[in-house]
Amino acid sequence: MVDKNEVYIAFEILLEEIEAVANSIREAGSQAFQRGSYDEAQRMIEVATRLADFRDKVKGLQREWSDLFAKHVPKVKRKGQRRKFEKLPRGLRTPEKAFRRPILEVLVELGGRARIDEVLRKVEERMQGVLNSSDLQPLPSNPHTIRWQNTAQWCRYKLVREGLLKDDSPRGIWEISERGRETLQRGRV
DSSP: OOOOHHHHHHHHHHHHHHHHHHHHHHHHHHHHHHHTTTTHHHHHHHHHHHHHHHHHHHHHHHHHHHHHHTTOOOOOOOOOOOOOOOOOOOTOOOOOOGHHHHHHHHHHEEEEEEEEHHHHHHHHHHHHTOTTTTTBBOOOOOOOHHHHHHHHHHHHHHHHTTTTSSSSSOTTTEEOOOHHHHHHHTTTO
């Protein structure tokens, strides 16, 4: 069975990226308006509107996933009220690109492949001076997931898409590819 937490994390990552794109579109629209490029500003408004609709669809899918999965897992009784977290302002968490080299180096150190928990433990050790207090907080939507681990998993996704990590590794295993080793050796991470 698919781990609910990993799917939920994937939705959170996607929503964060959509928000980053939305911020860029808003900034481009604002600049176009200030320059007097009203046609361009109008195009940015149209794109932003479509993106907002898309974001709402993704949020709906996330809710649908949570509802679907909740029916198949026993409910856990919690003591007291669930604490509410505010969304982290943009720029406070360590960017995912900061995790690229540590992930690749740790995988080489561990013989080329390792379980996710082992990789994350070593990455955390390696990034002691980089991770900040915001990185160490739980995600607002999932208090069982620490923000930096979510960011590292998003980075892993991108490394797989770039061919630096293998995409056919067994579930729960991260594995560096030959291309990843070569990129690391050349210092082009």
